[in-house]
Amino acid sequence: MNLIRRKRKEAKGKAVKTTETNPPHAKQKRRRWSRVVIDLGNPRHRRKLLFGLLALGLASIVFIVVNVKIYEYTESSEFCGTACHTMAPEMARYEDSPHANVECVKCHIGPGASFFVKSKIDGMRQVYAVLTDTFSRPISSPVHNLRPARETCETCHSPTSFKDNIIKTIIHYDNDEANTPLQSTLILKMGGWQESTGVSQGIHWHITNPVYYIAADEQRQVILWIGVEQNDGSMKEYFARDMLTMAQTSFVDTAFEKDEVRLMDCIDCHNRTAHYIPSPTEAVDDAINTGLIDRTIPYIRAKSIEALTPSYNSTAEAYTAIEALAEFYSVSHPEVLTAGISTETLLAPTLKQIQAIYSETNFPEMAQTWETNPNNARHTPSLGCLRCHDGKHVSVNETGQEVEAISVKCNLCHTVPIIGRGDELLVESPVITCATPDSHADFRWTIEHRSVTDA
Ligand code: HEC
Ligand code: HEC
Ligand code: HEC
Ligand code: HEC
Ligand code: HEC
Structure with a gap:
């Protein structure tokens, strides 16, 4: 205590204890700041x-x-995708997706404070799962508590904007020596909703018409029941035919009670739009198409797919199997490696590319492959649309007779694919294997078909 303060206190007539009678810590406690x-x-x-x-x-x-x-x-996507090694597969596929510039949080959290807080709490649970090594491998999907697409996807994509049909050409290659290109061209009936007329049709009809469904499995691949809400509020129901033959319909009420009925939204089809893992066939076709795999190497398509298909125990094991393709060529196709072309210049870069495909589509650490996460936006290689559009989901009348099935007609969703093989036109699609008349090899048949069928 300094002299000035003591003096002031004395002046105010307050008793000032001497330092001698107080232990040092008590003295510390009573010390006051000088007035500023x-x-x-x-x-x-x-x-x-x-x-x-x-x-x-x-x-x-x-x-x-x-x-x-x-x-x-x-x-940031960098944090979400790299802070935990568990996200490696999602991050790798995301970076190669049409949404590579859309931050993870735009789809996984969306706008608003309450979802932000929820996500941070959920994040803590995830950190705990990583620290205690209790997370599932692969991370389970679908994400059951994902925010409804209306509040995320629809902040960028308006459901009213899907009016135009789109033409798609999907390029595959044959397994022959020349790796001949095969193109399927189809017109997808995108459809959607037109506000002015109230018309809703085509592939995006499902968003403006409430479609509910009950799935039998976690991944929503086996559909037991579908309900389409009608304008008058009633529900048009379709049952998996197997359930009807087992006389099982009460599960619908139970599912409604247990809140297990899902309202279809964007994610029921576009579930892999940010994280799609292509199958070996798709990945190889794509690499040949973009020139990463050299199409001049005989049988390279078949051989690449063959090397990428087995499930290997480790990346090293897969790489060794891919390198072994060089032996195949030196024995079966030595001409590839002669004619002035060495293994180094022709085969080696292609083998490196096949190895790259392996590591970009297989994640042994997280036990994730293209097979663990089916893509629902198509019907190949997983069921996708055909989970419901298989002709086996039917509506029944009061007497239990089948009335109609959810359509599996090829031209419900797209025109019958025109398939080209190299420079030829092939009419048979790999899916429909019925015989077609010779006239169909001519391009004109697509225009003339209607007028000549009677003849
Ligand atoms: C365009 C929207 C979109 C973006 C951007 C996005 N995701 Fe996803 N993500 C989804 C959807 C939809 C699912 C649900 C997948 C399903 O149901 O099959 C999903 C699923 C997941 C899963 C669950 C496991 C799995 O593979 O299905 C993880 C983990 C994940 N995302 C992480 C990320 C990370 C990390 C990022 C950013 C680097 C990211 N996501 C960016 C839409 C997105
Ligand atoms: C922040 C804006 C944004 C959000 C949120 C978003 N997208 Fe996209 N999406 C885009 C953009 C931009 C493109 C076009 C990318 C391009 O053309 O390269 C796109 C492309 C697409 C495509 C076409 C490419 C493909 O995958 O075939 C689909 C389908 C799609 N988005 C679905 C979704 C779904 C489903 C969600 C929600 C889970 C979603 N998007 C969320 C911005 C967004
Ligand atoms: C019934 C399944 C289904 C639902 C539900 C669905 N889509 Fe699609 N969507 C498709 C199919 C199939 C395509 C065409 C696929 C392709 O181009 O490979 C497509 C294409 C798209 C495209 C690309 C359009 C283009 O011109 O290339 C966008 C963007 C898109 N959808 C967004 C959405 C959004 C957002 C939702 C939810 C509001 C949604 N979709 C709901 C099946 C669906
Ligand atoms: C969960 C079940 C379900 C799935 C999955 C599903 N659909 Fe549908 N879809 C329906 C039902 C139900 C109808 C309506 C049948 C009726 O008219 O009563 C329908 C109708 C349609 C229609 C006709 C719409 C119109 O113009 O009236 C098209 C086109 C279509 N679906 C395309 C697709 C495509 C493409 C996919 C996959 C990307 C798909 N659907 C996946 C249940 C489904
Ligand atoms: C419920 C809707 C729907 C029905 C029904 C349907 N398709 Fe498709 N089909 C699709 C969609 C969606 C795609 C994906 C287009 C894409 O890749 O963008 C597709 C793609 C294809 C492709 C190209 C696939 C590839 O990888 O080359 C062929 C071939 C095809 N369909 C044949 C058929 C045939 C044959 C039928 C009748 C048995 C049929 N489809 C019925 C929705 C449907």
């Missing part, structure tokens, strides 16, 4: 005050910036 007097008329005070305020302002800015940066970083 700021005199703005005093230039020294003014300077000090200004300096103090500046320092405080600067510290606040640094504090805010650091927090914003931490916030931004924890919201």
Whole structure:
């Protein structure tokens, strides 16, 4: 206690205990700050005050910036995708997807504070699962508590904008020596909803018409029941025929009670739009198409797929199997390696490419492959649309007679594919294997068909 304070206290008539009678810590406790007097008329005070305020302002800015940066970083795709090694497959496929520039949080959290808080709490649970190694491999999918697509996807994609049909050419290659190209061209009936007319049709009909369904399995691949809400509020029901033959319909009420009925949205078809793992066939066809795999190597399509298909125990084992293709060529097709072309220039880059496909589509650490996550936006290689459109989901009348089935007609969703093989036109699609007349080998048949069928 300094002299001035003691004097002041004495002046106020307060009893001042001497230091001698107090233990050192008690003395510390009673110590008061001297009164701070700021005199703005005093230039020294003014300077000090200004300096103090500046320092405080600067510290606040640094504090805010650091927090914003931490916030931004924890919201970034880099953080979400790389902070935990468990996300490696999702991150790798995301970077190769049409959504590579859309941040993870745009689909997984969406706008609004409540989902932000929820996601941070969920994030904590995930960190705990990683620390205690209790997460599932692969991370289970579908994500059951994913925010409804209306509040995420529809912030960028308007369901009213799907009016045009789109032409698609899907390129495959044959397993022959020349790896002949096979193109399927089809017109997809995109459809959607037109606000002005209220018309809703085509593939995107499912969004403007509430379609409910009950799945038998976690991955929603086996559909037991489908309900389409009609304009008058009633429900048009379709049952999996197997359930009807077993006289099982009460499961629908139970599912409604247990809240296990799902309302179809974007994610029921576009479930892999950010994380699609192509099958070996698709990945190889794509690599040949983009020139990464050299199409001039005989049988390279068949051989690449053959090497990529088995399930290997490790990446090293897969790489060895892929390298072994060089032996196949040196024995069966030595001509590839002669004619002035060495293994180094022709085969080696292609084998490296096949290895790259392996590592980009197989994630042994997370036990994730193309087979663990079916893509529902098509019907090959997984069931996709045909989970419902298989002709085996039927509506019945009061007497239990089948009335109609959800259509499996090829031209419900797209025109019958025109298939070209190299320079020829093949009419048979790999799916429909019925015999077609010779006239169909001519392009004109697509136009003339209607007028000549009677003949
Ligand atoms: C365009 C929207 C979109 C973006 C962007 C996106 N995801 Fe996803 N993600 C989904 C959807 C939809 C599912 C649900 C998949 C399903 O039901 O099969 C999903 C599923 C997942 C799963 C569950 C496991 C699995 O493979 O299905 C993880 C983990 C995941 N995403 C992580 C990420 C990470 C990390 C990022 C950013 C690097 C990201 N996602 C970006 C839409 C997205
Ligand atoms: C932040 C905006 C944004 C969000 C959110 C978003 N997308 Fe997209 N999406 C895009 C953009 C941009 C493209 C076009 C990419 C291109 O053309 O390369 C696209 C392309 C697509 C495509 C066409 C490419 C393909 O995969 O065939 C589909 C389908 C699609 N989005 C579905 C979805 C679904 C489903 C969701 C929700 C899970 C979603 N999107 C969320 C911006 C978004
Ligand atoms: C019944 C299944 C289904 C549902 C539900 C569905 N889509 Fe699609 N969508 C498709 C199919 C099939 C395609 C064409 C696929 C392709 O191009 O490979 C497509 C194409 C698209 C495209 C690409 C359009 C283009 O011109 O290339 C976008 C974007 C898209 N859908 C967004 C959405 C959004 C957003 C939702 C939810 C509001 C949604 N879809 C719901 C099946 C569906
Ligand atoms: C969960 C079940 C389910 C799935 C999965 C499903 N659909 Fe449908 N779809 C229906 C039902 C139910 C109808 C309506 C049948 C009726 O008219 O009563 C329908 C109708 C349609 C129609 C006709 C719409 C119109 O113009 O009236 C098209 C086109 C279609 N679906 C395309 C697809 C495509 C493409 C996919 C896959 C990407 C798909 N559907 C997946 C249940 C499904
Ligand atoms: C419920 C809707 C629907 C029905 C029914 C349907 N398809 Fe498709 N089909 C699709 C969609 C969606 C695609 C995917 C187009 C794409 O890859 O973008 C597709 C793609 C295809 C392809 C190209 C696949 C590839 O990888 O080359 C062929 C061939 C095909 N369909 C044949 C048929 C035949 C034959 C039938 C009748 C037995 C049929 N489809 C019925 C929706 C349907």
